[in-house]
Amino acid sequence: MIGRGSKLFRHGTRRPRNHPADVVDGLEHMNGLDGTIRGISAVISRVLRPGPVKDALHGVPIGHPAHPSLTDVPMGCWMSAAVLDLTPGGERAARTLVTAGLVGALPTALTGWTDWSALHRGQQRVGLVHAAATGAASALYAASLVARRQGRTAVGRMLGFAGLSLLLSGGYLGGHLAFRLAAGANHADKLAHLVSLGWHDLCKLDELPEGWPVQRRLGYISLFVLRQGEEVHVLADRCAHLGGPLHQGRIVSDENAESCVVCPWHGSTFRVDDGAVVHGPATSRQPAFHTRISEEGMVQVQPVP
Numbered sequence: 001m002i003g004r005g006s007k008l009f010r011h012g013t014r015r016p017r018n019h020p021a022d023v024v025d026g027l028e029h030m031n032g033l034d035g036t037i038r039g040i041s042a043v044i045s046r047v048l049r050p051g052p053v054k055d056a057l058h059g060v061p062i063g064h065p066a067h068p069s070l071t072d073v074p075m076g077c078w079m080s081a082a083v084l085d086l087t088p089g090g091e092r093a094a095r096t097l098v099t100a101g102l103v104g105a106l107p108t109a110l111t112g113w114t115d116w117s118a119l120h121r122g123q124q125r126v127g128l129v130h131a132a133a134t135g136a137a138s139a140l141y142a143a144s145l146v147a148r149r150q151g152r153t154a155v156g157r158m159l160g161f162a163g164l165s166l167l168l169s170g171g172y173l174g175g176h177l178a179f180r181l182a183a184g185a186n187h188a189d190k191l192a193h194l195v196s197l198g199w200h201d202l203c204k205l206d207e208l209p210e211g212w213p214v215q216r217r218l219g220y221i222s223l224f225v226l227r228q229g230e231e232v233h234v235l236a237d238r239c240a241h242l243g244g245p246l247h248q249g250r251i252v253s254d255e256n257a258e259s260c261v262v263c264p265w266h267g268s269t270f271r272v273d274d275g276a277v278v279h280g281p282a283t284s285r286q287p288a289f290h291t292r293i294s295e296e297g298m299v300q301v302q303p304v305p
């Protein structure tokens with residue numbers, strides 16, 4: 001039984017700090033980073049305009065964020081270089097791997113900053129520290145390469161090991177961002193297993209405004225619903241990028257004159273017909289529904305498998 005004077009009662013609101021991830025959680029609340037975040041965000045939005053390059057950096061063409069897989073290149077090269085640095089006769093191969101890692105770090109950083117620019121503020125704070133650690137690791141590896149080329153192999157190795165320590169710390173923060181803060185994950189639930197088989201009544205067709213998206217519920221699932229004449233388009237309302245409310249988005253036409261919805265949070269653009277991603281930052285298709293109108297004027301829906 002817990003008494004009023006017990007330790008647990010007095011410290012009941014304190015968050016336990018049991019492992020490193022709990023400590024990293026504290027970074028999310030470091031508002032001292034916000035001035036830097038605003039400055040970097042302004043530069044990124046000036047340099048990187050919406051369009052195919054930005055979409056490619058987000059990973060739209062491959063249907064996944066591009067950054068996580070690209071991190072394998074510098075990480076793999078530099079970890080292998082560390083093993084070779086501990087192996088007699090491995091200096092030449094280690095130098096090649098340090099160089100390859102530096103080449104791979106460039107697209108890795110570009111994709112990372114692009115994704116970072118479309119995150120929530122708490123995620124951006126952690127992401128900024130992640131970027132600082134991995135950027136400093138890259139600088140140490142560049143210095144390591146210079147030292148190796150000048151024949152100062154021992155110094156080059158030491159700089160490499162220092163870079164590796166920072167790289168692993170930065171990698172840990174990257175994992176925290178992806179797995180604890182769900183940056184880059186698909187935030188739109190797959191609907192096929194949440195809705196029973198068959199057609200479901202949604203609402204009357206004449207209740208829906210023409211050309212204006214609204215929110216409707218199917219059980220506990222929130223849906224984006226758009227009526228265009230006798231056609232009704234239905235998508236999951238929760239944006240695949242970070243869960244923004246699509247029914248509050250703008251309706252636009254893509255280059256093929258197909259109707260799309262633009263998420264109000266970070267501008268991901270989805271075709272209303274089938275939920276395909278037209279522009280990122282989202283990389284996952286928005287779950288869509290087949291629709292039909294019954295003789296009584298009821299809109300009925302069925303998830304697209």
Ligand code: FES
Nearest residue numbers: 239242244263266
């Ligand atoms: S929540 Fe980010 S684009 Fe929709």
